[in-house]
Amino acid sequence: MSNYNAHESAVEETINGAVKGNSIGKRLGIIATCVVGGSLVALYAVAGPFVAPALRKICLPYVPATSVQVENVLKVLRYRSGSLVDIGSGDGRIVIAAAKKGFRAVGFELNPWLVWYSRYKAWREGVHHSTSFYISDLWKVSFAQYSNVVVFGVPQMMEQLEDKLGKELQNSARVVACRFPFPSWVPDDSVGEGIDSVWVYNAKTFQSQAQINQATEK
Structure with missing residues (x-):
């Protein structure tokens, strides 16, 4: 047991x-x-x-500019001065680089996290006094006051943005498109290859062409 x-x-x-x-x-x-x-x-x-893309009418994913793209943008603006705006400024690298070259640079971005991060980077790089970053939808902003415009867009938005900038900018302004060109404007210059390509458009050129087109249609 x-x-x-x-x-x-x-x-x-x-x-x-x-x-x-x-x-x-x-x-x-x-x-x-x-x-x-x-x-x-x-x-x-x-x-x-x-x-993730910010909530926009047209989806713009956050894709940081490469160092070569930044160099190409500064290259085509090397004889320019005054105000500069980056439409869809992302993490602020174009704005900060332009400020270091003497521009009064502004960035518009709908994603608040990226705007706050850009402000921090500008402070860290010592250019916060010559830069500004705004949380705003680009379609609700007028760009009439800027003499230099940088755009990192997508094909779906370029035609509409072309029309907007054509109406708002002064004829002394210059527009730099990165990654994708504008559909109707003929570039005055271009720099780089592939993903690092930038196209340069002078407002005087595309506004004159628009006037010719309107006269022809009449």
Whole structure:
């Protein structure tokens, strides 16, 4: 009888140990799942606003300008001065680089996270006094006061933006399109290749062409 009881106790201990081990395993699994899930949520919260498109009429994903693109923009503006606006300024690198070259530079961006980050970068780079960043929809802003306009757009918006800038800009203004050219304007110059290409448009040229087109249609 004693042998039977001893055997029974051993079996119970084995079962209890297995149950406890299984319970601990489940708890560890739950903890691990929570940790991984929490990390993913935190990562999305931080990175999501930077990589996801802001809510716009036309979707403009955040794609940072390459260092070559920045150099090309500054190259075609090297003899220019005055005010500069970057439409869809992203993390502010074009605005900050232009400010270092003496421009009074402004960026418009709908994504507030990117605007705050741009302001911080401008402060860190020591150009916060000559830069401004605004949270705004580009279609609700007038660009009439700017003598230099930089655009990082997508094909779906270029025709509409072409019409907007053609009506608003003074004839002394210059427009620099990056990645994609305007559909109707004939560029006065271009620099770079592939993704780093920039096209230069002088307002005097495209406004004169618009007047000719209107006269021809009449």
